[in-house]
Amino acid sequence: MKCPYCSSGDSRVIDTREARGRIRRRRECINCHQRFTTYEMIATVPLTVIKRDGRRQPFESGKLANGIRRACAKRPISKEKVETLAEEVERELYEMGQPEVQSALIGRLVLERLRELDDVAYLRFASVHRRVPDVDTLAEEIEDYKEWKKREEELEAQLRLSL
Numbered sequence: 001m002k003c004p005y006c007s008s009g010d011s012r013v014i015d016t017r018e019a020r021g022r023i024r025r026r027r028e029c030i031n032c033h034q035r036f037t038t039y040e041m042i043a044t045v046p047l048t049v050i051k052r053d054g055r056r057q058p059f060e061s062g063k064l065a066n067g068i069r070r071a072c073a074k075r076p077i078s079k080e081k082v083e084t085l086a087e088e089v090e091r092e093l094y095e096m097g098q099p100e101v102q103s104a105l106i107g108r109l110v111l112e113r114l115r116e117l118d119d120v121a122y123l124r125f126a127s128v129h130r131r132v133p134d135v136d137t138l139a140e141e142i143e144d145y146k147e148w149k150k151r152e153e154e155l156e157a158q159l160r161l162s163l
């Protein structure tokens with residue numbers, strides 16, 4: 001996606017919309033800060049999501065972005081970060097080149113990224129996505145998360161020591 005003003009290949013997505021089989025993205029060039037709009041065909045290979053109960057549904061990037069947006073609502077996460085996250089997950093899904101993906105996998109890709117971004121958004125998404133049936137399961141989820149976080153902090157501390 002080259003900037004039409006300076007031809008730089010680095011741009012960030014400000015806004016993403018889906019309309020009639022096309023994805024419209026507002027972008028800002030990292031190099032010259034001009035804004036421009038790109039249209040992309042929604043992937044030519046249709047992607048099907050296999051839901052937990054076995055039902056199949058066409059993948060909808062708007063739905064994915066909405067779920068992420070909801071999890072990030074009122075958190076200190078910029079709108080463009082949310083859009084970029086949704087975009088990355090979508091790209092990763094298409095790049096796998098499979099005609100069908102499990103909804104659990106989509107959830108995992110989102111959670112991996114949210115984990116790095118924001119505690120609350122992560123737990124919100126996890127509880128909705130995994131349909132946390134009760135408080136105990138949520139407590140387990142939080143425990144897992146705390147352990148992961150502790151490991152990450154230890155790794156970081158080690159890294160700092162070795163520098």
Ligand SMILES: [Zn+2]
Binds near residue numbers: 003004005008030
């Ligand atoms: Zn530019």
